[in-house]
Amino acid sequence: MAVNLHIPDESAIFPVAGVDIGVAEAGIRKADRRDLTVFRFEPGTTVAGVFTRNRFRAAPVQVCEENLADPGQGIRALVINTGNANAGTGAPGLAACREVCAELAKLMMLDPRQVLPFSTGVILEPLPVDRIVAGLPHAVADLRPDNWFNAAHGIMTTDTLPKVSSLRVNIDGKVVTVTGVSKGAGMIRPNMATMLGFVATDAGVPRELLAQLTRDIADQSFNRITVDGDTSTNDSFIIAATGQSGVQISGPTHQGFLVLRAALVEIARDLAQKIVRDAEGATKFMTIRVEEAGDSEEALKVAYAVAHSPLVKTAFYASDPNLGRILAAIGYAGIEDLDVDKVNLWLDDEWVARDGGRNPTYREEDGQKVMQKPEILVRIALGRGKAQETVYTCDFSHDYVSINADYRS
Amino acid sequence: MAVNLHIPDESAIFPVAGVDIGVAEAGIRKADRRDLTVFRFEPGTTVAGVFTRNRFRAAPVQVCEENLADPGQGIRALVINTGNANAGTGAPGLAACREVCAELAKLMMLDPRQVLPFSTGVILEPLPVDRIVAGLPHAVADLRPDNWFNAAHGIMTTDTLPKVSSLRVNIDGKVVTVTGVSKGAGMIRPNMATMLGFVATDAGVPRELLAQLTRDIADQSFNRITVDGDTSTNDSFIIAATGQSGVQISGPTHQGFLVLRAALVEIARDLAQKIVRDAEGATKFMTIRVEEAGDSEEALKVAYAVAHSPLVKTAFYASDPNLGRILAAIGYAGIEDLDVDKVNLWLDDEWVARDGGRNPTYREEDGQKVMQKPEILVRIALGRGKAQETVYTCDFSHDYVSINADYRS
Structure with missing residues (x-):
């Protein structure tokens, strides 16, 4: 019984140049369910993230923070599974998470540190690595630009509706796209945790500026929603900027920066509000x-x-x-x-x-x-x-x- | 559907020498309901209290704090109404509260500053002073030592059961009684606020020591319960020590002090736990x-x-x-x-x-x-x-x- 949660027409969801998405059914917790999603970014994409402050941070959150801190070759992929949060799983959980990253890196010819992992689902149960690894080739085979709706479905747990939002703005005389998906509906059905938000733009943004912008935008969107006050162990919000539109934001004084920032705020806030609109039992x-x-x-x-x-x-x-x-x-x-x-x-x-x-x-x-x-x-x-x-x-x-x-x- | 909330046999509730209680039906919000309670203490009784930290403090809480801070002639009476919290009522609410104290003082030949007022019920509505004043003579006419059960009923709002607790200990070879009542069941049915606890002993305790003891005991009882995290505008916890048992606690090193303290902790904790046991909808x-x-x-x-x-x-x-x-x-x-x-x-x-x-x-x-x-x-x-x-x-x-x-x- 979501409150005014509008699902946009598929034609209103604009692909982001430089972003391909693949979704698969890996049978992680239940059969016949899209539960594994992969994002691929073109080289040169910058990526930034904001993560849960819960002291019980899930293994994928720890790996994300490590990989984002490594300036190395740049993040090129995201892998998201539902059905298991890989939280409260200790050293074996970390190893399982790294194995998933390594497997995807192998399939995509990347370094494992170029992959960011995300998990959502039951806490305190071992991650079924084998099923995820078996599903990865299917997700990779599915990679294509017009897959945002599928991604919105692929990251759902107890959400009743997919959450996707998209818009286009003009910067420096060019069209720049911002599109994103989110999931979450409270700290969710017993042991199902996590708010996730993934937003991409084809504008280019320097890494440091994007990191600062991501924190700033989180504070106006995902950090301003609450259903039950329960902060999950897995909350993650990511912005990727591919630069494939040809628009490159040079710095915070670039006149297009405020336009891009406003567009990102609008999309992130809409995705965050959609989580509240679809919150467990919400009527208002x-x-x-x-x-x-x-x-x-x-x-x-x-x-x-x-x-x-x-x-x-x-x-x-x-x-x-x-x-x-x-x-x-x-x-x-x-x-x-x-x-x-x-x-x-x-x-x-x-x-x-x-x-x-x-x-x-x-x-x-x-x-x-x-x-x-x-x-x-x-x-x-x-x-x-x-x-x-x-x-x-x-x-x-x-x-x-x-x-x-x-x-x- | 209270959880293991035992109502003691009336014979197990011991009157406290020096304390008389009167209860009346004043029709404050509903007819045919005990809604007005008066406590009278013998001269020489010391009284201390702990009150809500909510910044929206009800008028009676403000008057209580004023009167307790006045070392004058000592507190000799409590007056408690249900049906109206006299909170969020501004200057008229304070005047109404003082009028009730003045009326009771007149009936009992006291100074108004010797009366502590308590209100519980609907917030943001004017106190029906006339009905309370009309009810006071009936409550005073009812004053007697064996009225604790009636008091437990008289302070109830959405409580499903009366909350009363009593025990006797030996100090300096004499019997000392500790008896109390409480009310509260969450921040309670729409606009019905307030946790109240009133405990009396016939031991004598110096005023300053009693004040310190009351804070200490609140931190082991009423300040350690939570139903929904909502701190009401009217929460009050009072201990009165009449000294009528002949036992006088000289200071914190008096050997009977620890015995009395333990007895007060036990009664206060039991009364506080009874509030949780009777909490709205509680099953565990x-x-x-x-x-x-x-x-x-x-x-x-x-x-x-x-x-x-x-x-x-x-x-x-x-x-x-x-x-x-x-x-x-x-x-x-x-x-x-x-x-x-x-x-x-x-x-x-x-x-x-x-x-x-x-x-x-x-x-x-x-x-x-x-x-x-x-x-x-x-x-x-x-x-x-x-x-x-x-x-x-x-x-x-x-x-x-x-x-x-x-x-x-």
Whole structure:
């Protein structure tokens, strides 16, 4: 029951010059399921990534970080399996991950350090290397530019819908494409972990600049969504820039840089929001915007306190404009010197709490009208400064409990 | 559907010499409901309290803190109403609260600053002072020592069962009684907030020592429970020491001090645990014990990360020994330099995760056997030091969502 999750027409998904994608059914956990995806990048592509901060980092996350840190010959391939997260698997897990990279490197005539691995699925179970290795030739044989939809399917676990987004912009008189896929729906069905996002552009971006840009974009997209507050062991977000459009971003002052950056933000944010829209049991999509904060950190504290409160989330599920719960969450967010008399709160355009109390002109029926909508803006002004942050989340329904209380079989 | 919440036999609840309690039906929110409770203490009683850290503090919390800070003539009465939290009500809310104190003071021939007020119920609605004031004479007329059960009923909101606990110990050859009541069941049905705990003893304790003792005991009881992580605007915990037993604790080196302290810890912890046992939708009572932490703060970070994870809580609801979810919560608890290879995890006596991965000798069926129990110990060893903390929580069920998604009518 996804909330306004639009699947674009296949014709609106533009291939990215320099990127081929292959998808296979490797039977990793279940038969007859696309569960193995390979990306191939043309030589000269720069790649950057942002990964989970969970201390239990999955083996593929560790290998990704190693390989990205190695300036060597440059990343040329991604390999993504579902059905097993290869997390909490210790040294054997690392070895299994390296074996997959080595096998793909052999098939593609690369160095294993040119491959980035990603896994998503059950935690604490050994990676079925043999099945993945057996599936790799099929994925490689499938490599082609117009395979983004298949990739979106190939990385799904408990997602109900594929998540893909694409746009074109003009830079230096040339057409530049940005296309990406993502997956994730909470920390997902028992032991199924992971948010993954892969975005590619045919603009060229210097490696260091791309690394900085990727962190920056993550902070406006994948680092601003929350379903249940549970950070997975495998979260990864990758941007690859092939340069095959002929457009080369020379640096942050290049006039095309802001255009590319805006396009990447739009795609990454759309892919991140799609994860929330498809979240387990979600019936409402909520944007929590905190304004007039002293700094970005305290804006985020308040936004996440509201976004994570089970009481707030169940109230939205019930379409109950329950102001007290939102104010209470603001109050316990951890701003020690918060002056509650300066706090204001709006639901969409309804001014519900004014100067820390109920707005005298607010009528409950107006609040309830807003709460009936599938998309709601919760706007909080703290009266402390000029910082602002936005977080995207969803409500908390019976189905969330049902999905997550299902046994893993 | 409370979890092992035992209601003691009335004969096992011992009155506390120097404490009289009166309960009335004031029709504050609903008719025919005990909703107004008054405690009267003999002169010479010392009183201390611990209150919510939520920045949106209810009016009665502010008045409590003022009156407790005033060394004046000493606290002689408590007045507790349900049905309205008097929170988010600004200056009129404070005035309303003071009016209730003044009215009770007049009836009891006290100074208004000798009264501590408590409110629990709907947030952001004006306190119906008239109904409370009209009810006060009835509550005062009801004052008697053997009224603790009535008090436990009188402070209930969405609690399904009254919470009362009592014991007697020997100090200096005399019998000392400790008896208390509590209420709370999550941050409770839409807009119904508040955990309240009131404990009295007929031992005498100097004011400063009692204040310190109350903070200390809160940290072993009411500050170690969590249902949904939502800190209410009204949480209050009070200890009153009447001295009427003839036992006077002279200081922390008095040999009876440790006996009294242990008795107070036992009663406060039992009352706090009763709140979790009666939590909204709870089907399991979980004790999260974190050992081998570097300090108390990081032990609590890990314990609360596990206790608040909706994924962990739904797994317990499903009786699914889902290790990955617990490890993931440990990993994102915020200990930056956590060495996951030193983390061990037990469910009761089953050693499930060893050195950061699955214990090779652990069998899933053994974990599942533990998960079927209504009371489960989750023991986590971090391998960092000697600090230890324990937090009590419950699972997360369909009923939690149902209860909290009910409209407020």
